[in-house]
Amino acid sequence: MxxxxxxVIIAGISRMQENFDYSMQELKExxxxxxxxVVGESRQNLDRPTGATYFGSGKVDEVAELARANDATTVVINDELTPSQLRNxxxxMKLHVVDRTQLILDIFASRAASKTAQAQVEIxxxxYALPRLHPSANKLDQQGGGGAGGLANRGAGETKLExxxxxxxxxxxxxxxxxKDADVGEEVRRAQRKENKLPVVALVGYTNAGKSTTMxxxxxRYTDLGADKQVFEKDMLFATLDTSVRQISLKDNRKFLLSDTVGFVSKLPHNLIDSFKATLAEAANADLLIQVVDYHDEHYPEMMKVTSDTLKSIGIENIPMIEAYNKADLRPGTRFPEENGNTLIYSAKDPASLDKLVQMITARVFSDSAVHTYLIPFDKGQLVxxxxxxxxxxxxxxxxxGTKVKTTVNxxxxxxxxQYLVEED
Incomplete structure (x- = not known):
């Protein structure tokens, strides 16, 4: 069955944020x-949370009443709560309370497929659970679902708590x-790819912007890989947690590696960012970043800022980037594909858009390539x-x-x- x-009821305080409406809409998503x-929503205009209960005077009772009126059993808060705020x-309210951090952790826990992603989420x-352990017999004293819910202490003494x-x-x-052991193996694979001089291109951006669809x-369009080699894609937040790396081979035999990384979201928990640094190492070591943007979403400027801030927080800076504005097909009257410097307006479902994106990628990652002519003796067939x-x-x-070949080489x-280079006429 x-x-x-x-x-659930979603609730939050404004903190005088310009994008508070967007933040609450994102919380709903x-x-x-x-x-x-989601059966109801409650907001309060406050500069900062109230120390003991997050909400100001009277709002706690109002939220509890709204929940009971809608048969809701849980209240989801738009910020990370302190342990005392959560307990209070x-x-x-005599209701289960989940803060934004726990909500994101629960989503990640339900999405994690590989052992690496599962370990990162569990950390x-x-x-998150450590400071929220306390000696209490109150059955409401459980911090959310997923793996963390069962971590709450049911004991009654300091010894049990410690x-x-x-x-x-x-x-x-x-x-x-x-x-760390798993990352050592991945570092070896990265070193091998570097040895083969394959450029690395990483797709980054907000969750659900279309990175997996683009990949x-x-x-x-550019490989003979079967459907089983494609990455998971779905119209939902955090559909992809694991970094997937695939080789793209062009008609002229030039190749590059394309990686699809975990998406970002505003107020992404710091513990989660720290845990996923290893997963995002492909982006940190990339020769080129493609920031995929949901051009159809009116809040895309805020999404781009979150992406930029998150990349900086994990030390990913000063890597060349193409800003790829996806879902142009959902914006009436928008021409695509349209290239302007390091930006591209495109649709990941449009072949011409994908071709234009590849042209922009190759122009940047193969900029050190050159055309030369070589004369290879007949007894050096392996070189041909x-x-x-x-x-x-x-x-x-x-x-x-011998065999005279004009070709593009890195x-x-x-x-x-x-030694087989010949002078051009």
């Missing part, structure tokens, strides 16, 4: 992504060791095979002394073939 969604049924709200959950904290800290340490479109397989052959001619390939 299909599970009946839990009814996050709640829907968690499979909640649950005690006064963030445990770090024991629980030691258990959580040991678990965090073990998970970090596992992630799958390029894979379908190498040229045909790995370089951008323009013309081949068979002459008395600096490493040029070095390997240097």
């Amino acid at each position: 299909q599970e009946i969604p839990e009814k 996050l709640a829907l992504a968690r499979h909640y049924d 709200l649950e005690k006064e 963030a959950q445990l770090q 024991m629980d904290k030691r258990v959580l800290n040991k678990r965090i340490a073990r998970l970090r060791r596992e992630l 799958n479109g390029l894979l379908d 095979d190498f040229i045909n397989r790995e370089t951008g052959v323009i013309n081949t001619e068979y002459v008395e002394t 600096p490493i390939q040029a070095g390997k073939l240097r």
Whole structure:
């Protein structure tokens, strides 16, 4: 039988934010992504949260009354609450309370597919749970769903509390060791790719902007990979948590690696960002970033700022970037594909748009390529095979002394073939 969604109320304070309306709309979308049924909303104009209960005087009772009137059992708050605010709200409202941080952690926990992503999310959950452990028998004293919900202490003494904290800290340490071991293997693979001089292009941006759709479109158009090699895509927040890397091979034999990374969202929990630094290493080591933007969403400037701020917070700066404004097909009267400097207005579902994106990528990542002519002796057939397989052959001619090939090569390939270089007429 299909599970009946839990009814929730979303609530928040303005903090005098210019984008408060957008922040609350995003909170609703996050709640829907968690499979909640949002049945009501409450807001309060305050400069800052009230110390004990987050909301100001009287608002706590108002939110509780709204929840009861709509048969809601949970209140979702648009900020991260302190442990005391969380306990006080649950005690006064007699409802389950989930803050924005816990909500995002729960979504990530439900989406994580690989062992690496699961470990990263669990570390963030445990770090969130640690300061929220306390000796209480109150059954409402549980911090959200997913893996963290079962971590709340049901004991009644300080000794039990300290024991629980030691258990959580040991678990965090073990998970970090596992992630470090996994990252060593990934670093070896990155080094091998660097050795092969394959440029790395990373798709970054806000969640649900169309990164996975863009990647799958390029894979379908420029590779012979089957559907099983495509990345998961769906119209929902955080559909992709694991970084996927695929090789794109162009008709002229030039190749680059394309990676699809986890999407960002405003107020992304710091613990989660720290945990996912290893996953985002592909972006940190990229030769080119493609920031995919949901051009159809009126709040796309705020989304771009969140992306920029998040990249800076994890040390990803000074890497060339193409700003790719996706979903232009959903904006009536918008011409696409349209290139202007380092920006592209496009649709990930439009072949001409994908071709234009690849043209922009190749112009940037193969800027150090050069066209040369080589004369390869007939007894060096393996070099001819190498040229045909790995370089951008323009013309081949068979002459008395060997195979004459005009081709596009990168600096490493040029070095390997240097002794066979011939002067052009």
